[in-house]
Amino acid sequence: MTRCRLCGSEAMASVVDLGATPPCESFLSADQLDEPEPAYPLHLQVCTDCWLAQIPPLITPEETFKEYAYFSSFSTSWVEHARTFVADAVQRAGIDAEGSDAFVVEVASNDGYLLKHVVDRGIRCLGIEPSVNVGAAARDKGVPTLTEFLSPETGSAVRAEHGPANLVVANNVYAHIPDVVGFTQGLRALVADDGWVSIEVQHLLTLIEENQYDTIYHEHFQYYTVASAIQALASGGLTLVDVELLPTHGGSIRLWSRPAEVAGEPTQRVADVLAREKAAGLQELSGYTEFSARVAKVRRDLLKFLIEAAERGETVVGYGAPGKGNTLLNHCGIRPDLLAYTVDRNPYKHGRFTPGTRIPILPPEQIAADKPDYVLVLPWNLRAELTEQLSFVHEWGGRLVFPIPELSVVEVASRKVTA
Template sequence: MLRCRVCGGAVRECLDFGRQPVSSAFVDPAHTGAELFFRLAVGFCTSCTMVQQLEEVPRDEMFRFDYPYRSSGSTVMRKHFQQTARQLLDTELTGPDPFAVEIGSNDGILLQDIAEAGVRHLGVDPSGEAAEVARAKGIRVRVEFFEESTARAIRAEHGPADVIFSANTISHIAYIDSIFRGVDALLAPNGVFVFEDRYLGDIIEHTYFDQIYDEHFYLFSIHSVQAMAAQFGFALVGAERLPVHGGAVRYTVARAGARRPAPEVAELLARERELGLGLPETYERFAANIRRTRDDLLALLRRLRAEGHRIVGYGATQKSATVANYCGIGPDLVSAVYDSTREKQGRLTPGVHIPVLPPEEFGAPYPAYALLFAWNHAEEIMAKERQFRESGGRWILYVPDVHIV
């Protein structure tokens, strides 16, 4: 019997996306035979309700020195993290000598504003290339994975942290017990552990199935995070819905008894009971919706190609690895993917090997259709590429269902 990585309860398998590649491992065209694949299957704990992957990809395979994602690549995300930094500065980092630590600091998009405010800070990230970008902005970064030993070393050198922050990272870390022991070792008595992640409720309600890929080992809900925090001697005291990434939640965790939970926690727990996030039939419906989306998307792409239309992708996102490999979408259906991340350009997408090209080539000439893998940035991308629509081009989206705009 499979056991929960958080509480040890029984885990029931509910989704299987089959053989999948490492989503961040964009392939050098000269070396296409050395990819790592794994079975992407998901289950939920019948005790604490934590949704989790059943097979763990080694962290060194996912989060390498040359990890290609850069948080600053999106205008929307830059604004989001600027607002988040200001909120932390105004609420939690107000003492005489506050100290903030970020787990998964990437290119320093959040810590930049905290550093410019003169607040002591430290980013922790295993990607050396991303750390170099952050350091060029004057941000202090420790290049390694965050775990209990890291936290103790930071505490010994810098003292306790008033805020430990993380965005779209905690759900990536299978060894969650070491994370919480590290938070326990590093966090000041009245400090807070604040982390943002994609929200299971939105993923199920809107069939955002591509949010499930190797890095998202856990899919958090209010209920499962509350149970997880309690498992390690903490309490969930805040839960704020966020619009980014198609729906996320900012969780605030404190030491048990240190703070009173905000009323939003109880409100969102009640909403989750209405959604049935702890019931097997909810995941059965979700799986059926995913299969329908796969079939509809493939039928549309095949029809358009049979009619002689050129189709490309837009946004070589890591979540697109799930879509392309689960649905079997290769260069025969989608001839190229355009992406602004320099580190991805000139490479091939994981598994299905679609060429990645710079967005400057998108209109040379424009295709008839563009499959928008980066649907969570649809408004920003469509505004940037308005000439595509003006030239007669159409966008294909597959969430919450397959449609053309």
């Protein structure tokens, strides 16, 4: 990659090179196991002018999202997160009134997991979701959904048909689009001149501090600090006015922005997070130079554990088949000889195989049937939720393994975990 996609600078520096991997949601059917499988370089770089971290756009969103394997509603904690967000967001935007002419738009609305809470409040809404299959699931829930990618043209068309949106939500999508400027202009086209835009995206600060390199994958084209997000928002005529630090996805930021003309001064929280980022060195190369070495240690520690377990004749299976898990499995070179299978609550993935590593994906009930010695938890960011769900492994003395931020093997008591 020779130029920054946000500011156009050629001052790009390497952060970590994870080799080449297949797209993380390209799960294989049994019929595809003997076919070629494309893999693409996964090399994170940072622009030393605007400090936007990014990977080359080697695959298009159309390739990834037209048919998508991720359904948000299968995460109990994520659905609750959405419910709480809606309650707070409609109050902030001043639209928590049934029967009003308020209008809420969510971009990348997935299966309606969030907007169904808006529908329940009697507030007019629309989801904009490019994936045909998950958009259909949203409509089945009664959530109006447009199957489309957001662009300035899409935003203008929705505004012309439905009116401007008092609140535009773009959760966990701002990293997924290579055209940062065009997407941001689309958000501005949607939102009312006195409206609000809420964006949730993983925080590069915690990604680096907590070794969360498995969240680097081809769906995520860029990785934001608050400092780089301010510049990205400004490219579309939006101004950051507030920020919240969230525990989701291992550490995220919720960016509250408004059209520049009405934004006013940002809150103290914005200044506080900017100061934390500067103190961590994320506006100079020193904040990035040690990350690659720490990533290598995560890989070595996990492989050592799996190899030693295999040599002892112990069984290890996985829990979950998230995109981040496929970055980890491919970077570590883990195959079924070290991880017999993984399980997932999403029936769409059952009978399929993980991309690149070709590990079978089975229903969750398989764990109780086989009673493995260890369960490697791939969606480690849901540690509390999954520790609860997997509390039954204590019945046969099974243990849970968390690979990030460092290898952690824990014994599970009934609804308790002790290190």
